[in-house]
Amino acid sequence: MKVTYQLIHKDKKTGARYGKVVFESENGEKQEYETPMFMPVGTQATVKTLSPEQVKATNPGIILANTYHLWLRPGEKIVKKAGGLHKFMNWNGPILTDSGGYQVFSLAHNKKKDITEEGVHFKSELNGEKLFLTPEKSIEIQNALDSDIAMSFDECPPATADKKYLKNSIERTLRWAERGKKVHKNKNQSLFGIVQGGPYEDLRKWSAIETVKLGFDGYAVGGVANDDEEKDDMYKAVEYSTPYLPEDKVRYLMGVGEPVDLVECVKRGIDIFDCVSPTRLARHGNALIWGIRSINDKNTSISDLKNSTDGIEKSIDAKNYKEKRINLKNAQFAEDFTPIEDDCDCYTCQNYTKAYIHHLIKCDEAFGKTLLSIHNIRFLIRLTEKMREAIKNDKFEEFRENFLKS
RNA sequence: GCUGGAGUCGUCUAGUGGCAAUGACAAGAGACUGUAAAUCUCUCGGCUUCGGCCUUCGUAGGUUCGAGUCCUACCUCCAGCA
Numbered sequence: 001m002k003v004t005y006q007l008i009h010k011d012k013k014t015g016a017r018y019g020k021v022v023f024e025s026e027n028g029e030k031q032e033y034e035t036p037m038f039m040p041v042g043t044q045a046t047v048k049t050l051s052p053e054q055v056k057a058t059n060p061g062i063i064l065a066n067t068y069h070l071w072l073r074p075g076e077k078i079v080k081k082a083g084g085l086h087k088f089m090n091w092n093g094p095i096l097t098d099s100g101g102y103q104v105f106s107l108a109h110n111k112k113k114d115i116t117e118e119g120v121h122f123k124s125e126l127n128g129e130k131l132f133l134t135p136e137k138s139i140e141i142q143n144a145l146d147s148d149i150a151m152s153f154d155e156c157p158p159a160t161a162d163k164k165y166l167k168n169s170i171e172r173t174l175r176w177a178e179r180g181k182k183v184h185k186n187k188n189q190s191l192f193g194i195v196q197g198g199p200y201e202d203l204r205k206w207s208a209i210e211t212v213k214l215g216f217d218g219y220a221v222g223g224v225a226n227d228d229e230e231k232d233d234m235y236k237a238v239e240y241s242t243p244y245l246p247e248d249k250v251r252y253l254m255g256v257g258e259p260v261d262l263v264e265c266v267k268r269g270i271d272i273f274d275c276v277s278p279t280r281l282a283r284h285g286n287a288l289i290w291g292i293r294s295i296n297d298k299n300t301s302i303s304d305l306k307n308s309t310d311g312i313e314k315s316i317d318a319k320n321y322k323e324k325r326i327n328l329k330n331a332q333f334a335e336d337f338t339p340i341e342d343d344c345d346c347y348t349c350q351n352y353t354k355a356y357i358h359h360l361i362k363c364d365e366a367f368g369k370t371l372l373s374i375h376n377i378r379f380l381i382r383l384t385e386k387m388r389e390a391i392k393n394d395k396f397e398e399f400r401e402n403f404l405k406s
Numbered sequence: 407g408c409u410g411g412a413g414u415c416g417u418c419u420a421g422u423g424g425c426a427a428u429g430a431c432a433a434g435a436g437a438c439u440g441u442a443a444a445u446c447u448c449u450c451g452g453c454u455u456c457g458g459c460c461u462u463c464g465u466a467g468g469u470u471c472g473a474g475u476c477c478u479a480c481c482u483c484c485a486g487c488a
Contacts, residue, residue, distance in 0.1 A: 043441050102440040125442040225439040255440040276441045283444050
């Protein structure tokens with residue numbers, strides 16, 4: 001389905017956006033979803049440990065799948081034979097496919113990739129096979145997968161990349177975007193461009209303007225939250241990109257993130273997020289809970305640290321703050337017969353106690369991971385729902401400050 | 407009763423004269439941001455001013471500079487024979 005974006009309301013004080021993404025198929029079928037939105041990640045055509053019904057119950061909009069992984073297994077031809085990704089994985093909501101661009105970054109370790117102008121040479125982690133992914137190939141695969149939104153094949157450079165490297169990388173990513181656009185043939189699929197440029201204002205601006213010139217159905221901000229990038233740099237990357245993106249197109253911040261990042265980046269004009277963290281944390285026994293904490297202290301919120309800086313703005317831009325969470329593996333929950341969060345409306349919190357989940361996680365039972373994944377995904381989606389309400393009422397800044405103090 | 411074998415960290419286990427002692431599991435904790443991630447890291451006898459100190463391999467003696475390792479006795483368990 002093709003996507004368009006409707007900006008419905010901008011928060012008066014911050015400029016945070018409330019809007020809608022509208023998906024329309026060739027035969028006129030329509031689906032609408034509100035933004036800000038969080039997309040659960042289903043890399044291998046499944047949100048790990050969840051059935052489509054369970055994902056649906058968290059009230060998501062779009063979900064994400066990955067070109068690189070599906071190319072390797074089972075192969076786009078099989079997905080096409082199955083009738084496309086929606087049918088294959090039994091998901092009738094919209095799907096966005098990442099291009100494999102992130103794997104250009106994540107498989108960099110152990111020298112399993114080599115970037116050239118033509119494309120990227122990978123060494124398959126599955127069997128050592130030599131692979132070559134190009135912008136054209138990525139788009140062709142995504143066309144065959146028949147996702148609703150395809151992403152341009154970009155290079156996601158490491159946080160350590162210097163300006164000179166980034167400049168070359170951006171230029172190449174622009175050429176790749178253009179090449180991908182040329183071969184994009186699926187009329188029932190939208191194509192998004194990706195802005196790069198690290199934390200540098202001039203590079204982000206340049207990348208954004210040039211990407212917009214090429215003309216896409218939506219725009220993503222990429223190359224963020226890699227390695228140990230400081231939050232400050234992430235927020236800068238967003239701040240320096242969004243002013244140059246068209247108001248009537250949706251903006252997607254790739255790979256983010258933590259609750260605090262969602263709030264900070266909605267403030268800076270982002271509409272859509274995705275992140276593996278809620279499901280990965282869940283599989284490792286962690287549940288998200290409301291608020292943020294100091295990186296050094298699980299239970300200290302920013303309001304407890306007034307002496308460290310002169311204002312909230314400075315504090316949360318520091319790298320020292322993270323999402324608040326509890327680790328259900330911890331022995332302290334063995335006899336805790338209360339839900340993860342009293343006021344959470346998710347299936348897990350409505351029906352199960354911390355003691356039970358603790359038990360399941362200790363026994364390495366799959367259902368424990370499922371219950372925590374449901375809670376964590378619903379947690380982030382609930383956060384976006386609250387942000388929508390706040391924006392509609394022009395109270396986003398108030399909402400944000402309350403969140404940071406919690 | 408006789409003969410043989412065995413007793414080491416919560417459990418199983420390595421160890422044949424230099425050892426606070428191997429590995430696995432269990433346990434305790436931490437990391438995770440477009441998923442090579444149901445993975446990875448750390449701790450796991452006690453104390454510590456982090457340099458060490460103390461106490462440990464069934465029990466009690468002995469040999470030795472030095473013993474979980476060798477010797478003696480005892481205790482417990484297992485197997486075979488009575």
